[in-house]
Amino acid sequence: MTIVPVILSGGSGTRLWPMSRPEMPKQLLALTAEETMLQLTASRTHGEAFAAPIVVANARHADHIDEQLAAIGAAPQAVILEPVARNTAPAIALAALAAGTEDALLVMPSDHVIANVAAFHAAIDAAMPLVADGWLVTFGIAPDAPETGYGWIKIGEPLVDGVHRVARFVEKPIRARAEEMLAAGDHAWNGGIFLFRADIFLGELAAHAPAMLTATQDAMRLARREGTRIHPDADAFAASPSDSIDYAVMERAERVAVVPVDMGWNDVGSWDALHAISDLDSDGNAHRGEVLAIDTRGCLIRSDGIRIAAVGISDLIVVASGNDVLILPRGRSQEIKQLIEAMKSGGKGSDQ
Known part of the structure; x- marks a missing residue:
């Protein structure tokens, strides 16, 4: 099964002002290395196991994205330019509609650090048998602090080696609850990285967020295309509800799994x-x-x-x-x- 990296690059990154600004957000900056955050994200999934990426981004950043990915030899198969921001679930729906029906989508924010790429790839390999069987998989970050700024995941029963059922998602907790979860050792941070088949994700949208699916389908059907750039129809996309993938799909679906992984992850949020x-x-x-x-x-x-x-x-x-x-x-x-x-x-x- 082909793995298509889906890089979400729509954020404005204001928490790293004054360097990060709406016209040049943090994913387009070289903050942690000589390469930009976007380039580092694309490089993690550059090789025989992965197809060319699909990038979902703000239209004002299109030229920067093309230039930065070309500089590292990671030309995208598509850059989908959102006319308005509608959170992560509609953005991923656009990518799923652009991808092959049964392709596996590896959904990644464009502005996170993963220091141990080998551990990340091992987690992907562990998840793939379940993905092929129609499961939605998220990657649970090994926590090292009682962090109140992240959502958490309670790790449930094992499904296959290294992969567990999600027992439940936990909203951003108060400090005391975060300390309890950290001490218990059976929770992980929700890092916002996902792996699933495109058709399975769209099927879950049909079941749990049909208005979102209809709006994104209309936006892509009426889209304007210029080479690899796709401009979804603005009116159709604006009609989509704005919601995160966690609320719209992951917390509602039945077959949701988590791969706990310690891969040197950081969202560089400040x-x-x-x-x-x-x-x-x-x-x-x-x-x-x-x-x-x-x-x-x-x-x-x-x-x-x-x-x-x-x-x-x-x-x-x-x-x-x-x-x-x-x-x-x-x-x-x-x-x-x-x-x-x-x-x-x-x-x-x-x-x-």
Whole structure:
């Protein structure tokens, strides 16, 4: 069975402002290596076991996607350009309709880190017999902290070696519940990576979200095509309900399995997360760009242009991009969304 990588690249990545912006979100940036996040994602599924990828993206990023994938020799079979954002379930439906009926779709966000690609491939191999039999498979990330920002998966009975039935999905938990699940050892993080046959996924949509299936079918039937680029019909796609694959399908379907895997996964959801996975100097700093740091410890300092000079600081995040400079204590990078909202409303006060 052919495995078609489906790369979801529609996110805006505002949590990594000021480098990540709607016009150039984090998946198009080189944050963790010389390659961009999109290039790293495509490279993980580049080889004989995989077909050329299908990318689902924002129309404004089409040129960047083509350029970046061409640079690593991973030309896509299709780039589906969403006219509006409708969350992950409709995006995957577009890809399933573009793929072969019984192709296996490996659905991946474009902006995650997987350090152990061999473990990822082994998990895919373990899942394939069940996928061929019509199961929907998700990959459960081995948890190492009581994380409240992720959904969790309770691992149920074993089905085949290395693959289990999903006992239940758990919404983003409160801290105490996350600590209980971590201690129990029978839960995994929901990393948003899936593997299933295209026809099985579309069948589940027909059963559980028929309006979404109809809207995406209409959008693809009326789509405009330019080479590998597919422009779904805007009016038809806008009529689709907006929902995640978890809510629309995975939590409702009967035959859902999970492959627990420890593969060095990180969603790089904040500057703090990037610091945690970066190569650090002897003083615990992660820096990139034109940076001079003296007597500085435990900082993340990055610039894509101007020089940053730091003396005698510790545990700060300092990021300069274009005309913007971000400075905040490490541990508080999730509060960037408050900065974004304040800037949208024109707030400039010192208490913002």
